[in-house]
Amino acid sequence: SRPPPVVGRGPMINPPNRFAPLHVEADPDWEGEETPAPRTQFFEDASESLLNANDSPDIDYTYGLNCYRGCEHGCAYCFARPYHEYLGWSSGLEFETKILVKTRGPALLRQELLSPRWKPEPIAMSGATDCYQPAEKRFRLTRACLEVCAELRQPIFIITKNALVTRYIDVLAPLARHDCTAVYLSITTLDSDLAGRLEPRAARPAARLRAIRELTAAGIPVGVMVAPVIPGLTDHELPAILDAAADAAASRAGYILLRLPHAVKDVFERFLDDHCASRKARVLDRLRALHGGELYASDWGQRMKGTGIFAEQLRRMFEVAARRAGLNQRSFTLSTAHFRRPGEQLALF
Numbered sequence: 001s002r003p004p005p006v007v008g009r010g011p012m013i014n015p016p017n018r019f020a021p022l023h024v025e026a027d028p029d030w031e032g033e034e035t036p037a038p039r040t041q042f043f044e045d046a047s048e049s050l051l052n053a054n055d056s057p058d059i060d061y062t063y064g065l066n067c068y069r070g071c072e073h074g075c076a077y078c079f080a081r082p083y084h085e086y087l088g089w090s091s092g093l094e095f096e097t098k099i100l101v102k103t104r105g106p107a108l109l110r111q112e113l114l115s116p117r118w119k120p121e122p123i124a125m126s127g128a129t130d131c132y133q134p135a136e137k138r139f140r141l142t143r144a145c146l147e148v149c150a151e152l153r154q155p156i157f158i159i160t161k162n163a164l165v166t167r168y169i170d171v172l173a174p175l176a177r178h179d180c181t182a183v184y185l186s187i188t189t190l191d192s193d194l195a196g197r198l199e200p201r202a203a204r205p206a207a208r209l210r211a212i213r214e215l216t217a218a219g220i221p222v223g224v225m226v227a228p229v230i231p232g233l234t235d236h237e238l239p240a241i242l243d244a245a246a247d248a249a250a251s252r253a254g255y256i257l258l259r260l261p262h263a264v265k266d267v268f269e270r271f272l273d274d275h276c277a278s279r280k281a282r283v284l285d286r287l288r289a290l291h292g293g294e295l296y297a298s299d300w301g302q303r304m305k306g307t308g309i310f311a312e313q314l315r316r317m318f319e320v321a322a323r324r325a326g327l328n329q330r331s332f333t334l335s336t337a338h339f340r341r342p343g344e345q346l347a348l349f
Contacts, residue, residue, distance in 0.1 A: 005274050008200050008201055011271045014093050017263075018262060018263070040072055044100075044101060065105075065123055068099055070097075074199070074201050082264060106145050120154065123149075124156075130162060133162065149175065153338040154180065156334075162203045172220050183223075184222070190244060222249070222250050223332065225255065226253065226256075246326055253325075259304065289308060
């Protein structure tokens with residue numbers, strides 16, 4: 001037996017931590033009281049830096065930042081889940097219920113940007129967990145980081161699946177006037193019911209499309225990321241998502257194939273068992289076809305697009321749909337020309 005899905009949570013499992021020698025599981029035959037729905041816990045993160053560098057050749061930015069580790073959105077497919085294993089927790093339910101909060105994040109960001117060692121270049125917020133997850137309503141650390149960027153005119157682009165981003169238009173609009181920001185809304189499906197099961201605490205698709213309209217109306221460059229594309233489940237929606245984003249006044253678009261590193265495979269398979277059992281075999285077979293017979297391949301340049309005939313079909317479908325929708329006609333080029341540190345102008349005299 002297994003516990004039933006809990007509304008507002010991802011798959012109810014905690015797969016083994018690949019770094020831990022022991023793994024404890026509940027007794028499936030236990031007939032005592034039901035386990036209560038898990039509550040989110042917040043822990044202070046004592047990190048001494050905020051900017052994270054990466055050298056991945058298939059990612060077009062060097063530095064990313066996020067004030068949260070773990071994510072309450074509970075997306076069954078989230079490739080960031082295995083990072084929680086480095087903390088001694090699991091990629092499953094603990095990833096979405098044990099959230100580390102970098103309360104010093106804005107101060108650390110200011111310190112790093114003011115350092116003479118910082119050579120201005122665009123920063124991504126965020127490359128892993130969502131900077132506008134529900135915890136942001138309570139801690140407002142993403143807003144504080146944006147205020148630092150606005151003061152210094154530090155270019156920063158945002159990737160999120162939460163309409164909460166529109167609450168910060170007052171900070172983003174001044175950045176946009178100096179070509180210092182752009183926002184990408186991630187949309188996986190237009191099916192609100194499927195989204196509610198797949199991404200339980202994220203904004204629903206209609207809210208994300210409204211966010212695109214509001215941000216664009218405020219003069220902020222906005223794109224859509226069809227991410228992840230789930231073969232056999234959501235891939236057929238790609239043209240419709242691009243059309244809806246274009247109707248909402250998005251300018252650019254991209255897509256990323258479903259990624260299932262490490263224990264994310266277990267979490268996603270449990271999601272399929274709970275919610276899409278009739279499609280499970282089709283989804284997993286198509287994934288294997290895209291990754292050389294495996295559910296996931298980590299090769300640079302292939303992990304996010306796949307290989308083979310199905311990958312080529314997906315690429316062509318995206319290109320045709322994006323062109324038909326009028327997307328990707330102009331680029332989002334963020335500028336470092338307006339970056340300023342307090343007192344630098346006085347140094348001229």
